[in-house]
Amino acid sequence: MTTWPEKWQDLPLSVIDVETTGLDSATDRIIEVGIIRFEGGEVVETYGKLVNPECPIPEESTRITGIADSDVEDAPVFEAIAAEVHQRLQGVGIVAYNLAFDRGFVRAELERCGLSWPEESPTLDPLIFARQFFKNERRKNLGAICELLGIPLEEAHRATHDATVTGHVLYAFADRLPESLEELLMLQAQWEQLQAQEMSGWRSRDGQEGESLSAAFGGPAIGLGPAYIYGDEADPLRALYMSVPEANE
Secondary structure (H helix, E strand, O other): OOOOOOEHHHOOEEEEEEEEOOOOOOOOOEEEEEEEEEEOOEEEEEEEEEOEOOOOOOHHHHHHHOOOHHHHOOOOEHHHHHHHHHHOOOOOEEEOOOHHHHHHHHHHHHHHOOOOOOOOOOEEOHHHHHHHHOOOOOOOOHHHHHHHHOOOOOOOOOHHHHHHHHHHHHHHOHHHOOOEHHHHHHHHHHHHHHHHHHHHOOEOOOOOEOOOHHHHOOOOOOOOOOHHHHOOOOOHHHHHHHOOHHHHO
16 A cells, blocks of 8 residues: 655656547547656656547547547557556556546546556646636636746647646645645645536526525535635635635625
8 A cells, every 4th residue: 555745745746638539538539648757846757659549530639639540540559558557657646637537538548458547546636726726717727827827838738748737837836735745635625626516506496596605515514624724715714605606796
């Protein structure tokens, strides 16, 4: 069993990014994978592969990524690199911008090859932090956040480039985040839950606003933990109140 360091910045990180034929990990396939290993804020290894998805790449995916069928016709299928990908996800923290997307595709591809995603590994998603730190910004995609932080993004929607800048974005947030890995993971979970509630809305099916703050936080209670300390509101009760959209209208 892996023992994780107390401070998250002492944790070696594998930052992943995938380009795909579409949005559904159950039916679409990876066409490029990038895994960048960071240690102490520095890149120590860059791994990137084009992948033959064994199916035509839709025009929309080619338009976004620049990757066409001709680019991957001689590339390995995922099964041929599955062991390499799997090995680079062992004994590290795993990072991705919009983690659910990349994790969903990598997990699905690994499972097709009889391998598994390392569920015990700490995972971090800089998008969750960006949504908190830049609440007033309309766009919070990777390119927009890189621009706000002054981080160059030369080839957007190419796996190794996106993974590299994702790592730099995470470290750029370091002075706004707790040093403790345990606290950071708890903070992330709290913010992720609050954001999911915000995005789903606190409105009833007929479009009426929710009745109360407690109703808005239905389901398991959310402990305050470090969330109010590292957010943009120092008062814990006000932090919870201000997290509800109706409170800001």
